[in-house]
Amino acid sequence: MSANREKDGPQSQEGQAGQDGQDGQEKEQPRRRQARGERRIAQLLEAAAAVFTTTGYSAASTNAIAREAGVSPGTLYQFFPNKEAIAIELGGRLMRQMRETYGEALAPVDPTTSLEEAVTAAVDRFIAFNCEHPVFFTLMHGPDVPGRMAEEHDALHATLLGRIEALLSSLLPDADPAELNRTAQMCLGLYKTGLELVLAHEGAEREAYVRELKHVLIRYLAPLVGDRLGRAGTPGPAPTA
Amino acid sequence: MSANREKDGPQSQEGQAGQDGQDGQEKEQPRRRQARGERRIAQLLEAAAAVFTTTGYSAASTNAIAREAGVSPGTLYQFFPNKEAIAIELGGRLMRQMRETYGEALAPVDPTTSLEEAVTAAVDRFIAFNCEHPVFFTLMHGPDVPGRMAEEHDALHATLLGRIEALLSSLLPDADPAELNRTAQMCLGLYKTGLELVLAHEGAEREAYVRELKHVLIRYLAPLVGDRLGRAGTPGPAPTA
DNA sequence: TAGAAACGCGAGCGATCGCTCGTGTTTGCC
DNA sequence: GGCAAACACGAGCGATCGCTCGCGTTTCTA
Known part of the structure; x- marks a missing residue:
């Protein structure tokens, strides 16, 4: 069965990502946002504000933020690399x-x-x-x-x-x-x-x-x-x- | 979010004092503690205090508390029904x-x-x-x-x-x-x-x-x-x- | 109108965490 | 010594959470 636990994992992508290539020079990601995207971002930030206010930062789940905004988790990560970036x-x-x-x-x-x-x-x-x-x-x-x-x-x-x-x-x-x-x-x-x-x-x-x-x-x-x-x-x- | 546990364990006699006889001794607990057990409890509480102080309550893991006390997670749960009870x-x-x-x-x-x-x-x-x-x-x-x-x-x-x-x-x-x-x-x-x-x-x-x-x-x-x-x-x- | 890119979805991966369970060891009592 | 209960262990279960991936849809551009 797939219930194979204790897989220690070779350090894999546990590096917490952070920002890709953040060290030193800021590598800007030339993502052309459409008006729809900007609207989504504002919508997501508003939802995040509501969730953060009621539950605090660490207790707030990204899925909850996405749900509050009425979008899917995948959509949220279209605009923010991770939860910290939202805050x-x-x-x-x-x-x-x-x-x-x-x-x-x-x-x-x-x-x-x-x-x-x-x-x-x-x-x-x-x-x-x-x-x-x-x-x-x-x-x-x-x-x-x-x-x-x-x-x-x-x-x-x-x-x-x-x-x-x-x-x-x-x-x-x-x-x-x-x-x-x-x-x-x-x-x-x-x-x-x-x-x-x-x-x-x-x-x-x-x-x-x-x-x-x-x-x-x-x-x-x-x-x-x-x-x-x-x-x-x-x-x-x-x-x- | 939390306390979503539906699987009530066998020893779910977790009346845990408090309710009525608040100042009296804790009855309802058919567990006879030995001197070793009392020592372990004090040891675990001391470890929990250290971990709570440095990381806060919710960020503190029970495994970390057990490790700090030098015992196994199972031993910790021999004396406390859950993390909240420790606090x-x-x-x-x-x-x-x-x-x-x-x-x-x-x-x-x-x-x-x-x-x-x-x-x-x-x-x-x-x-x-x-x-x-x-x-x-x-x-x-x-x-x-x-x-x-x-x-x-x-x-x-x-x-x-x-x-x-x-x-x-x-x-x-x-x-x-x-x-x-x-x-x-x-x-x-x-x-x-x-x-x-x-x-x-x-x-x-x-x-x-x-x-x-x-x-x-x-x-x-x-x-x-x-x-x-x-x-x-x-x-x-x-x-x- | 065709292609590319931004947008959108949601099942699910990998990791963590609280907690359990089967098993073995120590202690108290007869 | 014999036995039951308290104590101890640690692999691992079940659930959650941050985040990904493959694929479908909309919008921009040429």
Whole structure:
């Protein structure tokens, strides 16, 4: 019978493929996509987003994604070399979209803005984006994302860290760099926690958690900024609109 | 997806305690363990803790756990009906140990203790426990834990939430219950984030993050407690260097 | 209109994983 | 010593999953 197990296999194509000839120069595959193909890709990415959001990355099966998109597994692999590539492409598109739409969220360190204004602006933008694209949280903060995705996450993490550090150092020019880094790490972590709670609720409750998150960040940073930008003791009447 | 097993094995007496006699000893188990067996169980749980910590729950294979313990897969299943039971038992033992050792961490709401003292005591205890048992974080906050484990997590979450709410309401008797719940949720989330950062570092850096976490909690709660327990405006000597 | 290429299908391959089973060894008790 | 139960082993079953392959269909191009 064909029930011959324990076939150790001579290492065969277990090399996980990855990308053919990815090392060094990127060998582009001149695949001419038709309009129908582009439509399928968008359709598949949308389906993947849904499946990833509900089940997470590693628990999501490619067959499930294909089924969600209403196509066969073979069709899926017509457009993506493997499962990881789907997440990469999806994450990449979201990253690009985020940069285009909210790229300047943390950039301007206008010295005339108060701490509350800065926090409110940054939090509102990022929260809005993540509420609109819940997959983003799954792909970025998910624990089971593949190696290539983790790189993308680390890159985003480093970028945000750098921006927060820059913003903080402009408020605290004489701070210890190590302390600054810790504070920035803490801010990112606090934001992540708040985002998790925000995504877990809806409507008025969600907005309440957004306010709470802002309070956390402002109260955490206010004593550091101190009287430099002043008036951060009690955020007073609802800072959000 | 999972637990699709329809072939109920012969010894499917897997009532496995829990249900009713939760705190009593486990009856229903006609299996007389010898001293050797108890040793094996401890050995297997230790191996499982190591594997879970490094690879997470769902990515950990039972064969890997058995290998780590130096036994065969068959031996592992001599003591545990399935993979989930290993995590359950491990989590249960850790929970019990935590309750025994640090059970009173959040319990006393001594009106003479200040906010800083309460936060410091609670954080120090829980951080210490989690640093000593890193698996606990993986099992509790891991995203891929099985259903039964999630229940245990939810139970712990609810317990901690209740204690925090009680503690807060003793400081804010006239607070809105919904607001109180949100604040407690936020505190737990902040703690979780801080714990994540603490576990990711070592030595002096780790201690610095512990301090930072305390600052976050104290500064977040101080304005709420206000002048009730007083002197929470600026948490003592310069928080930063 | 003919040929090529992109698109589409779905059965199924190869590998892994949770778990079992038949068999042999050790331990506790009489 | 004798016997039953607990312990130990490891090949392998059954199921799933990522992915492939052969072949049929649609679309583009000349």
